[in-house]
Amino acid sequence: MSQTYDRGPVEDFGRWREFSAGMWAWIFHKFTGWVLVGYLFTHIAVLSTATAGGTVYTETIRGLESLLVVRILEVGLLAVAVFHILNGVRLLFVDLGVGLESQDRSFYASLVLTGAIVVASVPTFLAGAF
Amino acid sequence: MSTPVTEEPESESEPETDEQPAADAETAAAEPTAQQRRMAKKRDDAARRDAQRRAEEETREAENTVHLKVFRYDPEVEGKQEPRFDDFRVPFHKGMTVLDALIYARDHYDSSLTFRHSCRQAVCGSDAMFVNGRQRLCCKTQLADLDEPVRIEPLPHQDVVKDLVVDMEHFYDQMEAVEPFFDPDDLPSDDLAEQRQSRENREYIKMATRCIWCGACMSSCNIAAGDNEYLGPAAINMAYRFIMDEREGESRGQERLEIVEQEHGVWRCQTQFSCTEVCPKDIPLTEHIQELKREAVKNNLKFW
Numbered sequence: 001m002s003q004t005y006d007r008g009p010v011e012d013f014g015r016w017r018e019f020s021a022g023m024w025a026w027i028f029h030k031f032t033g034w035v036l037v038g039y040l041f042t043h044i045a046v047l048s049t050a051t052a053g054g055t056v057y058t059e060t061i062r063g064l065e066s067l068l069v070v071r072i073l074e075v076g077l078l079a080v081a082v083f084h085i086l087n088g089v090r091l092l093f094v095d096l097g098v099g100l101e102s103q104d105r106s107f108y109a110s111l112v113l114t115g116a117i118v119v120a121s122v123p124t125f126l127a128g129a130f
Numbered sequence: 131m132s133t134p135v136t137e138e139p140e141s142e143s144e145p146e147t148d149e150q151p152a153a154d155a156e157t158a159a160a161e162p163t164a165q166q167r168r169m170a171k172k173r174d175d176a177a178r179r180d181a182q183r184r185a186e187e188e189t190r191e192a193e194n195t196v197h198l199k200v201f202r203y204d205p206e207v208e209g210k211q212e213p214r215f216d217d218f219r220v221p222f223h224k225g226m227t228v229l230d231a232l233i234y235a236r237d238h239y240d241s242s243l244t245f246r247h248s249c250r251q252a253v254c255g256s257d258a259m260f261v262n263g264r265q266r267l268c269c270k271t272q273l274a275d276l277d278e279p280v281r282i283e284p285l286p287h288q289d290v291v292k293d294l295v296v297d298m299e300h301f302y303d304q305m306e307a308v309e310p311f312f313d314p315d316d317l318p319s320d321d322l323a324e325q326r327q328s329r330e331n332r333e334y335i336k337m338a339t340r341c342i343w344c345g346a347c348m349s350s351c352n353i354a355a356g357d358n359e360y361l362g363p364a365a366i367n368m369a370y371r372f373i374m375d376e377r378e379g380e381s382r383g384q385e386r387l388e389i390v391e392q393e394h395g396v397w398r399c400q401t402q403f404s405c406t407e408v409c410p411k412d413i414p415l416t417e418h419i420q421e422l423k424r425e426a427v428k429n430n431l432k433f434w
Binding site for chain 1: 164165167168171263264352400401402403404407414416417420421423424
């Protein structure tokens with residue numbers, strides 16, 4: 001028994017087909033969290049143009065909103081934010097020890113609800129974009 | 131044929147519930163607890179799987195063999211140092227477990243095939259392995275439940291010593307770290323006096339006492355994989371078993387809480403529920419970890 005063999009991370013992302021609901025919830029929560037952190041920085045950058053005067057700010061916003069890609073990204077941002085909120089509520093319940101036996105169903109529920117809210121928001125976000 | 135699958139690991143089997151305390155029966159009648167509901171769901175699933183398995187067993191019995199792909203590695207023999215998968219075709223019989231198949235393969239085909247096993251009835255906890263992408267206890271995993279080829283690997287996130295044998299030393303270290311032994315503040319004055327536990331309290335820690343130290347939970351936890359100092363679900367569950375034991379007393383409980391509330395204790399858990407899912411003894415590990423988190427917070431928050 002002179003040496004051992006280290007197989008490395010066997011359970012790496014290559015096994016994603018075998019992930020369970022709790023694992024997916026964790027991955028999505030991490031991912032959406034980082035996206036939101038990234039968004040906060042651009043948010044500050046855009047808002048900061050207001051320090052150079054009202055017209056500059058208005059022009060910046062108008063310029064951004066005229067880009068189709070920004071309109072689509074906004075839908076994505078909503079999806080990310082809604083999922084993060086809903087799963088955050090789920091995690092709150094998990095922390096309180098409420099309904100741990102239905103944690104997988106609450107994850108699916110938050111996914112479905114996110115999908116519904118995002119679909120409902122599309123007309124508002126993309127009105128006049130095309 | 132002689133092995134009817136008695137998949138009834140829970141509830142009435144506990145010796146101390148033999149007397150069936152009245153209080154217990156009352157609560158059960160009033161409203162099913164979360165654990166009972168979980169077990170009921172598991173029973174339903176098991177019944178469904180049973181039916182599927184019976185059909186599967188018939189077809190397999192006709193085909194007669196099961197195809198195993200087994201991880202092989204032996205650092206001491208040149209030519210076996212490169213890990214590989216060996217194929218075994220084992221004659222199938224009704225009720226055959228993964229462990230039965232491994233034993234057959236070892237006894238009939240390759241005596242160098244190495245794996246741990248002892249009691250073969252899910253008590254000793256020696257034969258947790260990674261079967262078809264999931265940590266399972268081989269002796270309580272029916273072959274008919276698995277897709278072929280059945281892929282058997284040693285537990286992930288632990289060093290492989292040989293074939294299916296992993297180095298459990300680190301797991302045992304973590305288990306020892308929470309001081310897993312009964313250690314009350316004060317002993318009864320009379321040497322021979324029993325230290326009785328109330329039935330409610332016993333019921334409360336019942337699930338936590340069932341840990342068999344197989345290491346499946348630790349292996350499934352991807353936080354434990356990334357953070358070697360993390361106590362892991364099994365050790366925290368063991369701490370829970372003693373912290374919640376009312377006989378131990380205030381100051382010992384405080385010491386125990388201080389062990390688990392450290393940086394690499396309960397707070398590392400990110401509630402992926404992987405451990406709860408793989409636990410062969412159906413211990414609600416995540417629930418116990420969360421409860422200890424709340425205990426730790428309550429312990430440190432003082433408003434007065």
